[in-house]
Amino acid sequence: MKRLSFTGGVYPVKRKELVKHKEIEELPVPKKVVIPLNQHIGAPCDPKVEVNDQVKIGQVVGDTDKFVSSPVHASISGKVISIKDMPHPVLGKCLAIIIEGDGKSEWVEKKPLKDWTAESPNVLRNRIREAGIVGLGGAAFPTHVKLSPPKDKPIDTVILNGAECEPYLTCDYRIMLEDTGSVITGLKIIMKILGARHAYIGIEDDKIDAIRKVKGMIDDGNIKVIALKAKYPQGAEKQLIKTILNREVPSLGLPFDVGVLVQNVGTSASITRAIMDGEPLISRVITVTGKGVTKPKNLRVRIGTLFSDVISFCGGLTREPGKIIMGGPMMGLAQFTTNIPVIKGTSGIIVFERDEVEILKETPCIKCGKCVDVCPMRLLPSVLGTLSANGRFKEAENYGVLDCIECGCCSFVCPAKRHLIQYIKLAKAEITAMKKAAS
Ligand code: SF4
Ligand code: SF4
Structure with a gap:
């Protein structure tokens, strides 16, 4: 083959x-679900239900008219008991619809x-x-x-x-x-x-x-x-x-x-x-x-x-x-x-x-080039990391940091335990914020 x-x-x-x-x-139907209004890249949804509403499985509970977004639905039937900020695995916190199940599983x-x-x-x-x-x-x-x-x-x-x-x-x-x-x-x-x-x-x-x-x-x-x-x-x-x-x-x-x-x-x-x-x-x-x-x-x-x-x-x-x-x-x-x-x-x-x-203690780059060898985007992770660590984000952009796919290969192989992916993510976030502020 x-x-x-x-x-x-x-x-x-x-x-x-x-x-x-x-x-x-x-997994058996849970007694309670927390449906965040932002589970996607793009605009968050607005709530389409109110506290105390009864909902069925598959009912839209959040939506928006923005094109780059995606509606969210009730995954159990029951009552909306709260709409409030809740912990979110990606965003840290996000407005969410909390539904308490009624055990009926009505669609x-x-x-x-x-x-x-x-x-x-x-x-x-x-x-x-x-x-x-x-x-x-x-x-x-x-x-x-x-x-x-x-x-x-x-x-x-x-x-x-x-x-x-x-x-x-x-x-x-x-x-x-x-x-x-x-x-x-x-x-x-x-x-x-x-x-x-x-x-x-x-x-x-x-x-x-x-x-x-x-x-x-x-x-x-x-x-x-x-x-x-x-x-x-x-x-x-x-x-x-x-x-x-x-x-x-x-x-x-x-x-x-x-x-x-x-x-x-x-x-x-x-x-x-x-x-x-x-x-x-x-x-x-x-x-x-x-x-x-x-x-x-x-x-x-x-x-x-x-x-x-x-x-x-x-x-x-x-x-x-x-x-x-x-x-x-x-x-x-x-x-x-x-x-x-x-x-x-x-x-x-x-x-x-x-x-x-393992708690990885960062040490100085030994210029071994391993991060460069493994980068699937053919970037220079060691250079990008150093530029970002020193706040030189514009230069990092010139070195192609926005092409990084955040795969983490560079950090994975680095013998010096450089926090390359963290530096690179920081640079990408700063450059994106600067572009947004300028537009
Ligand atoms: S995280 Fe970015 S810089 Fe590091 S190896 Fe992957 S693509 Fe290359
Ligand atoms: S793998 Fe680590 S030590 Fe080696 S060149 Fe890249 S950043 Fe430096």
């Missing part, structure tokens, strides 16, 4: 064996489009927006926006990202094995909306059974499965495009600049649910794993379920945790509490025990 890859990258220990073999279980009326092939791209795109679909790989970019490229940037090829290159996470792998048909149908819906003629599903070669299963169910000669070398960050958009199509997204550009759209396999499956079953995004599959969790699992979880409820369903913590991360260990975010909700972008919850967590 020919395996394709990209320049740079690293080979972290995968640790997927903890949970890889475990089928997706459904709003679903409006499936069984014969989606007869529908226009606009109807399908609107349904995806109404269903609140966002990228489930972690970025949470509204999918209807991605499916609306500029008129002068036609998309000829769709790539489904089934790489799941982050260590520990196995939710996409399980979706490819257990919900294969939905992944493929979602891809066909995306192709129809965009008028794209070709599609590829990129899967790392350490998931041979997923490659075989997906390949075996494809009935369209324009869709191909590509085996990718298992290397981090193989699932990053620009690396996938380069690897599979040998097309280079220009500096500060987007995939549509080279006629490509990339979606995650979980997003594709959720598009099928939204179109074929009329179900908005009220749940997602996550991986709950790490030595700090008693029984690691792959779970389908209602959006808004608290981390504490999820961990408790997995047998609880083994002991006082050293670190809890939302997402993968390379790009995920450390959390200070479990009193936070699963949001649309939550791909996993990883709990590390104390003896697994």
